Amino acid sequence: MSRQGLLERLRDGVVVGDGGLIFAMERRGYMNAGVWTPEVVVEHPEAVKQLHREFLRAGSDVVQTLTFNGSQDKLNKIFGNNTFSCQQLSDAGYHIAREVAKEGDALVAGSISQCPSYIEGKGKAAVQAQTREQLKPFIKNKVDFLIAEFFFHVEEIEWAIEEALKTGIVVAATLAIGVKGDMNGIPAGECAVRMAKAGAHVVGVNCMFDPDETVKTIKAMKTALDDAGLSPFLMTQPNGFFCPGAGKYGYLSCPEFPYAMEPPRGDQV
Numbered sequence: 349m350s351r352q353g354l355l356e357r358l359r360d361g362v363v364v365g366d367g368g369l370i371f372a373m374e375r376r377g378y379m380n381a382g383v384w385t386p387e388v389v390v391e392h393p394e395a396v397k398q399l400h401r402e403f404l405r406a407g408s409d410v411v412q413t414l415t416f417n418g419s420q421d422k423l424n425k426i427f428g429n430n431t432f433s434c435q436q437l438s439d440a441g442y443h444i445a446r447e448v449a450k451e452g453d454a455l456v457a458g459s460i461s462q463c464p465s466y467i468e469g470k471g472k473a474a475v476q477a478q479t480r481e482q483l484k485p486f487i488k489n490k491v492d493f494l495i496a497e498f499f500f501h502v503e504e505i506e507w508a509i510e511e512a513l514k515t516g517i518v519v520a521a522t523l524a525i526g527v528k529g530d531m532n533g534i535p536a537g538e539c540a541v542r543m544a545k546a547g548a549h550v551v552g553v554n555c556m557f558d559p560d561e562t563v564k565t566i567k568a569m570k571t572a573l574d575d576a577g578l579s580p581f582l583m584t585q586p587n588g589f590f591c592p593g594a595g596k597y598g599y600l601s602c603p604e605f606p607y608a609m610e611p612p613r614g615d616q617v
Contacts (some may be wrong), residue, residue: 458486538573556598
């Protein structure tokens with residue numbers, strides 16, 4: 349019997365992912381807050397492996413590569429002189445994730461994210477070139493599916509989806525937005541419709557906001573998708589922090605960020 353992929357599993361029910369890798373590594377002393385780049389996969393692979401294993405033991409069906417924020421333009425800005433390469437980190441992240449995934453029946457998701465070139469206005473060709481660099485190791489190593497995550501602008505994630513679909517790999521796409529929408533004010537529902545029309549197999553929202561705001565956002569997305577006659581699978585990646593009243597930048601705008609963010613107490617829920 350062949351092993352089930354993401355879409356087959358989703359047709360059977362809920363698929364549980366892992367997450368919070370960057371924050372967890374920072375709290376364990378392996379990464380720098382504010383930088384949030386994934387060189388830890390090269391510098392401390394055993395620590396990353398242990399974290400993946402903890403998520404697997406907790407019940408995760410997915411082991412996501414710790415490659416968030418690893419575009420080449422981001423790495424160049426932080427380190428200069430190409431101290432680390434995007435492909436080096438993505439390749440290392442993949443192999444760590446695959447090793448742990450084999451300890452259970454978990455899928456490996458290759459993580460790609462937004463890049464500075466978009467904010468700098470360099471245009472679609474430049475942004476998609478950065479996306480291709482992030483994708484190359486995942487194509488070579490044959491990840492089970494891709495997650496385009498933590499994008500602030502629906503236009504950029506549309507470009508990323510377009511490029512990711514060329515790989516022939518299943519694509520999940522999540523925006524770092526709340527119910528009010530992306531950084532250009534495009535409502536969450538419209539963003540979901542645009543991601544689905546761009547071809548993403550799974551659409552949703554990731555970890556900028558706490559569970560309450562995340563539920564409101566995914567509801568708005570579902571309503572808009574239904575109205576448009578579209579039916580991609582849905583996903584959410586809420587954070588575990590209590591941040592009510594946060595602006596469009598979610599927990600990034602909280603005064604406690606990044607060192608004092610804590611899970612909600614019982615009296616705060």
